[in-house]
Amino acid sequence: MTDMFFALQNGREIPKEDKIFGISNRAKAMIATAGKDKVVNATIGALMDDEGRLMVLSSVSEIFKTLDLAECAEYAPIAGTAGFREAVKKDMLRSFVPQRHVEAVASPGGTGALKNAISNYSAPGDSVLVADWYWGPYKTIAQEHGRRLETFRMFDEQGRFDVASLAKKINELLARQDSLVLILNTPAHNPTGYAMDSQDWQLVGAVLEQVDGNKKVALVADAAYIDFAGDEEESRSFLRFLDVMPENVxxxxxxxxxKSYTLYGMRCGALICLAKNEQEAEEFKKVCEFSSRGSWSNCARGPQVILQKIYEDPQLLQKVADERRGFREMLLRRGGAFKAAADESGLEMVPFHGGFFATVPCQEPDRLSAELEKQGIFVVPFTKGIRVSLASVREEKCAELPAIIKKTLCAKNLL
Ligand SMILES: Cc1ncc(COP(=O)(O)O)c(C=O)c1O
Structure with a gap:
């Protein structure tokens, strides 16, 4: 069965419209007819100010204005410019000094990095493993490459990271495939706002220790929101667990x-490896270059130059960090307001620490989302609940939303 006229389905589930953009368009249409003050657009995955404008780091914007077009117009090397590759490693590692061999390959955003991880470290037909609360494009990327997506239960009945479910799923998958890509999005997980703690990471390490030494696991930490979870050094503390993973991981x-540099549309990111030896690191670079060449070729040079300039100038680096701290504190206040109001109104939330999003579990997410839309509140339904973007809703509204959601859940019998 296929919905296609001419194009090939190739096993992909292609929706008629992108769900989030569809909802967001309805929010925009309602703003146009009912007015801005009647609508809460909690669908957007970018940090907006209280007036609904995209927040751009002025420190980054100033560097952008100094760029010479010739500098950006030239093709960048496939793996990224040497200056960028050094800078992006520093940006991820900060004060952490790994024992392992670190290599980085540029990508168009985090999405490109995830694509390179999946295409190089999983086999066609195999399953990629993610948590059951997950960012939709993981499935898109997997399907686009002829892989499947499978999930483990992220939280147990006590609301703890469900390592037992993860272990079960890893064993199940590795019983039928020789390698596995496991993606863990942390901290400030999308959609829940959960951050894995040291204990979670220790347990994940212990589970991976048990994996048959002949099987290979690529453990991908999707760190897209790393600078919006809390202290930036603390948010990188998981790196020390990556550094001591077993040989076959x-x-x-x-x-x-x-997010970190408010360069959303400039499409820049990197896949970084912590390889156990030089050969593995060199191979990583080679295979990622090959994949990049066969998809986007090289990445935009402009944002690479921006990051390089930031890391070449300690004062500039400090300026960006200070300004970003202000952005982050605003976001964390919004999250705090939402959480406090949820506690007060008895609204259940999926374990939340901070970040762009929070989620409310419920029986019929599509119905709840439709009921909220009638009240001018636009959220994104997931399989097991709704996602509220704290990044695009001002603090006072964040404090009002939980009571409205709770009331709607009760009135419509959706609990
Ligand atoms: C969980 C997650 N991972 C990765 C990304 C990558 O984003 P980008 O490709 O814009 O850098 C996003 C962006 O929304 C995300 O939510």
Whole structure:
């Protein structure tokens, strides 16, 4: 069965319209007819100010204005410019000094990094493993490459990271395939706002220790929101667990400049490996270059130059960090307001620490989302609940939303 006229389905589930953009368009249409103050657009995955304008780091914008067009117009090397590759490693590692061999290959955003991880470290027909609360494009990328997506239960009944479910799923998959790509999005997980703690990471390490030594696991930490979870050094503390993974595990980090440097549309990021030896690191670079060449070829040079300039100038680096801290604190206040109001109104939330999004579990997410739309509140339904973007809703509204959601859940019998 296929919905296609001419194009090939190739096993992909292609929706009629992108769900999030569809909802967002309805929110925009309602703003146009009912007015801005009647609508809460909690679908957007970019940080907006209280007036609904995209927040751009002025420190980054100033560097952008100094760029010479010739500098950006030239093709960049496939793996990224040497200056960028050094800078992006520093940006991810900060004060952490790994024992392993670190290599980085540029990508168009974190999405490109994830694509390179999946296409190089999983086999056609195999399954890629993610948590059951997951960012939709993981499935798109997997399907686009002829892979499947499978999930483990992210939280147990006590709301703890469900390592037992993860272990079961890893064993199940590795019983039928020789390698596995496991993606863990942390900290400030999309959609829940969960951050894995040291204990979670220790347990994940212990599970991977048990994997048959002949099987290979590429463990991808999707760190797209790393600078919006809390203290930036603390948010990178998971790197020390990656550094001590067993020999048959290759730790990878998908880094993105979209949020951290408000360069969403400039499409810049990198896949970074912490390889156990030089050969593995060289191979990583070679295979990622090959994949890049066969998809986007080289990446935009402009944002690479921006990051290089930031890391060449300690004052500039400090300026960006200070300004970003202000952005982050605003976002974390919004999250705090939402959480406090949820506690007060008895609204259940999926474990939340901070970040762009929070989620509310419910029986019929599509119905709840439709009921909220009638009240001018636009959220994104997931399989097991709704996602509220804290990044695009001002603090006072964040404090009002939980009571409205709770009331709607009760009135419509959706609990
Ligand atoms: C979980 C997650 N990973 C990765 C990304 C990558 O984003 P980009 O390709 O814009 O850098 C996003 C962006 O929304 C995300 O939510």
């Amino acid at each position: 290759l730790p990878l980090v998908a880094h993105s400049l979209s």
